[in-house]
Amino acid sequence: MAKDKIRVALTGNPNVGKTTVFNAITGAKQKVGNWPGVTVEKKIGIKEYAGHSLEIVDLPGTYSLTAYSADEIVARDYIIEEKPGIVVQILDSMNLERNLYLSTQLMEMDTKLIFALNMSDLAEKRGDKIDLSMFEKLLGVTLVRTTASEGEGINSLLDAIISKASSDMSSSHKIGYGEEIEDRISILEKIISEDKALVSKYPSRWLSIKLLEGDENAFSKLSSSSIQPVVERFLSGLDLEEYEAEMADKRYEFISKILPQVGNTCVEDVSASDMIDKVITNRYLGIPIFLSLMWGMFELTFTFATPFMELIDMFFAFLAEVIATNLETAWLASLLGDGIVAGAGAVMSFVPNIFILFFLLALLEDSGYLARAAFIMDRLMHSMGIQGKSFIPMLMGFGCTVPAVMATRTLEDEKDRLITMLVTPFMSCGARIPVYVLLAGTFFGRQAGSIIFGLYVLGIIVAILSARLFRTFIFKGTPSSFIMELPPYHRPSPGNSIKYMWNQGSLYLKRVGSVIVGGVVAIWLLAYFPQGVEYGSAESYIGSLGKLIEPLVSPLGFDWKIAISLIFGFVAKEVVIGSLGTLYGTGADEGMLSSVLLADPVFTPAVALGLMVFTLLYVPCIGAVAVIKKESGSWKWMLFSASYSTAVAWILSFVTVKIGNIIFV
Amino acid sequence: MTESTDNTLNMLEIGQRARIIQVKGKGSSRKRLLDMGMVPGAVLSVSKKAPLGDPLDFKLKGYNLSLRKEEAKMVFVEVLRD
Numbered sequence: 028m029a030k031d032k033i034r035v036a037l038t039g040n041p042n043v044g045k046t047t048v049f050n051a052i053t054g055a056k057q058k059v060g061n062w063p064g065v066t067v068e069k070k071i072g073i074k075e076y077a078g079h080s081l082e083i084v085d086l087p088g089t090y091s092l093t094a095y096s097a098d099e100i101v102a103r104d105y106i107i108e109e110k111p112g113i114v115v116q117i118l119d120s121m122n123l124e125r126n127l128y129l130s131t132q133l134m135e136m137d138t139k140l141i142f143a144l145n146m147s148d149l150a151e152k153r154g155d156k157i158d159l160s161m162f163e164k165l166l167g168v169t170l171v172r173t174t175a176s177e178g179e180g181i182n183s184l185l186d187a188i189i190s191k192a193s194s195d196m197s198s199s200h201k202i203g204y205g206e207e208i209e210d211r212i213s214i215l216e217k218i219i220s221e222d223k224a225l226v227s228k229y230p231s232r233w234l235s236i237k238l239l240e241g242d243e244n245a246f247s248k249l250s251s252s253s254i255q256p257v258v259e260r261f262l263s264g265l266d267l268e269e270y271e272a273e274m275a276d277k278r279y280e281f282i283s284k285i286l287p288q289v290g291n292t293c294v295e296d297v298s299a300s301d302m303i304d305k306v307i308t309n310r311y312l313g314i315p316i317f318l319s320l321m322w323g324m325f326e327l328t329f330t331f332a333t334p335f336m337e338l339i340d341m342f343f344a345f346l347a348e349v350i351a352t353n354l355e356t357a358w359l360a361s362l363l364g365d366g367i368v369a370g371a372g373a374v375m376s377f378v379p380n381i382f383i384l385f386f387l388l389a390l391l392e393d394s395g396y397l398a399r400a401a402f403i404m405d406r407l408m409h410s411m412g413i414q415g416k417s418f419i420p421m422l423m424g425f426g427c428t429v430p431a432v433m434a435t436r437t438l439e440d441e442k443d444r445l446i447t448m449l450v451t452p453f454m455s456c457g458a459r460i461p462v463y464v465l466l467a468g469t470f471f472g473r474q475a476g477s478i479i480f481g482l483y484v485l486g487i488i489v490a491i492l493s494a495r496l497f498r499t500f501i502f503k504g505t506p507s508s509f510i511m512e513l514p515p516y517h518r519p520s521p522g523n524s525i526k527y528m529w530n531q532g533s534l535y536l537k538r539v540g541s542v543i544v545g546g547v548v549a550i551w552l553l554a555y556f557p558q559g560v561e562y563g564s565a566e567s568y569i570g571s572l573g574k575l576i577e578p579l580v581s582p583l584g585f586d587w588k589i590a591i592s593l594i595f596g597f598v599a600k601e602v603v604i605g606s607l608g609t610l611y612g613t614g615a616d617e618g619m620l621s622s623v624l625l626a627d628p629v630f631t632p633a634v635a636l637g638l639m640v641f642t643l644l645y646v647p648c649i650g651a652v653a654v655i656k657k658e659s660g661s662w663k664w665m666l667f668s669a670s671y672s673t674a675v676a677w678i679l680s681f682v683t684v685k686i687g688n689i690i691f692v
Numbered sequence: 693m694t695e696s697t698d699n700t701l702n703m704l705e706i707g708q709r710a711r712i713i714q715v716k717g718k719g720s721s722r723k724r725l726l727d728m729g730m731v732p733g734a735v736l737s738v739s740k741k742a743p744l745g746d747p748l749d750f751k752l753k754g755y756n757l758s759l760r761k762e763e764a765k766m767v768f769v770e771v772l773r774d
Contacts, residue, residue, distance in 0.1 A: 091727035275726035406744035
């Protein structure tokens with residue numbers, strides 16, 4: 028028997044267990060990527076079942092299918108443009124009323140719909156009684172009960188998918204929107220029916236409804252149609268905002284009419300989650316609890332990861348050593364050892380941080396705490412032009428910018444995410460510490476501690492001011508809103524968290540790894556050639572480049588040696604010190620480097636301070652730049668981030684050196 | 693029993709119940725509020741405030757929805773007295 032492939036789309040509100048259903052169906056066979064053109068995550072899994080091959084697409088979780096966010100547009104365009112064979116909506120049985128709002132929109136899209144009533148065990152325990160057959164009759168869709176966390180009901184869901192796929196019953200349940208709006212809908216349907224191509228592509232009632240809601244994304248689907256001007260003229264005379272409210276109202280009215288007919292659902296006035304929140308979001312306890320959780324998360328991500336990172340470093344150092352001793356051709360040994368192996372080592376060294384952080388983030392999200400964290404911190408973060416959830420990436424930035432930038436994907440709003448991504452590199456990461464320690468220790472002796480503390484504060488101030496600047500000038504006229512569900516607390520599923528961690532980690536290795544290796548090899552080429560010069564010395568190409576850009580940094584009091592070491596700092600910021608060691612001929616001996624720097628007239632305390640400020644603020648390392656490219660989905664933002672941070676670094680170092688020259692005479 | 697009709701959501705105290713009269717304003721925030729169930733006639737109550745006083749958390753349609761005061765100002769309500 029020939030296998031026919033059935034495409035199945037999973038939809039549902041956030042926090043209804045959609046990912047658990049997806050994981051329960053597809054197991055390990057998942058592919059993670061991005062939807063074209065947007066940074067919304069796309070997950071596809073394959074399931075072989077009863078002689079059929081099912082391609083399951085996990086659409087982003089949404090409350091509605093308007094054009095409110097990129098998530099909603101992705102979900103609705105997939106259903107309306109790609110026309111999957113079956114659409115499954117996962118519903119939270121504990122909260123049917125709001126969940127069914129999305130259902131009312133799906134029912135207008137002429138698809139074969141199945142509803143999975145998830146978490147039905149909890150609803151039953153609460154005393155809910157739902158009459159499935161009555162429910163099916165009233166909505167005209169197939170219903171299946173699931174408890175995905177226990178794997179229950181998954182096979183019945185698959186059976187329902189297969190039998191529904193072979194039937195030709197698609198849901199076209201109509202919600203009555205009242206006389207006035209229904210009149211308008213029929214007029215629009217008539218206009219649309221003139222364009223046969225449009226009718227074959229989109230359900231005309233759905234399109235008419237969206238047009239009446241003033242949905243710009245729906246209107247843009249008419250752009251190549253001859254009827255567009257007619258529609259435009261028709262709509263211009265109507266109060267679409269009034270209709271929009273009216274239609275939302277009618278949908279909820281429809282829901283509140285059918286719900287009492289399908290059974291009794293118990294909604295408690297004070298749920299267990301409300302009780303937990305009395306402590307977790309308490310006026311006095313909320314912030315201390317949040318800060319201690321954040322502290323624990325930071326410690327686990329960075330301190331706990333250290334031995335793993337050291338092991339990885341040792342392994343790659345060993346590998347480079349083996350290559351160096353076994354290869355006769357010097358340049359090849361250096362290319363492999365100092366270039367490719369070092370690059371791969373740089374890629375791998377971020378892996379423990381990323382895996383641990385994403386595991387913890389998944390636990391926080393799954394448990395329901397992440398939403399509370401946003402709720403608690405929003406007041407503070409909003410005053411900076413970002414929102415509550417931005418706190419976590421920014422805090423992680425103190426450890427390492429790479430996982431921190433990746434953590435911005437917990438922000439749903441595209442603009443909030445971009446702003447957070449652009450300011451996170453100003454949080455002083457761990458790799459900058461060796462630079463501060465050496466320079467502050469050498470030039471400021473007992474004040475070193477205060478100097479380093481001051482640098483951290485400067486980074487935070489620059490981040491805050493930049494966020495405000497971006498919100499005012501780049502994303503002007505688009506205030507972010509904060510309309511967020513606080514989902515009920517759940518026991519988090521370690522299985523889901525491990526899968527999430529694995530997917531994110533492998534995505535990093537696939538997308539970002541090659542860019543980092545490429546960058547490290549490029550720097551190697553510049554440092555190794557022309558043939559015969561010492562690696563990274565003044566005679567190498569990188570040396571010439573340093574001399575070439577010397578005039579650019581000489582107003583800061585920096586010479587070509589500093590310029591070269593800053594270029595090397597692009598590989599990783601701590602390399603600034605190693606590079607200075609090479610250029611001053613002191614190698615890895617930092618004590619010696621320290622005394623040589625003190626003796627060099629170029630290195631005044633003011634210049635040393637300026638160099639620290641520059642190291643703090645200028646273009647983050649190649650790993651960070653590569654993840655910014657990947658997470659923002661565009662070269663534009665990557666280049667903007669690199670040039671903005673370098674410009675800020677230049678200006679503030681200049682000011683620092685000038686003031687320093689006055690103070691430290 | 694109704695008290696006054698030109699209250700907005702941000703004026704309510706914790707524990708107070710209210711019925712929505714209308715959602716004013718424009719654009720995507722309004723759309724989102726409507727989608728989330730803030731439709732005329734819906735009844736909600738204030739369940740808590742964030743430790744720093746903003747955002748506010750409401751209970752409506754059996755779930756918890758948080759809004760900044762900024763957004764809460766768009767929602768006009770009548771306060772319900774038990």
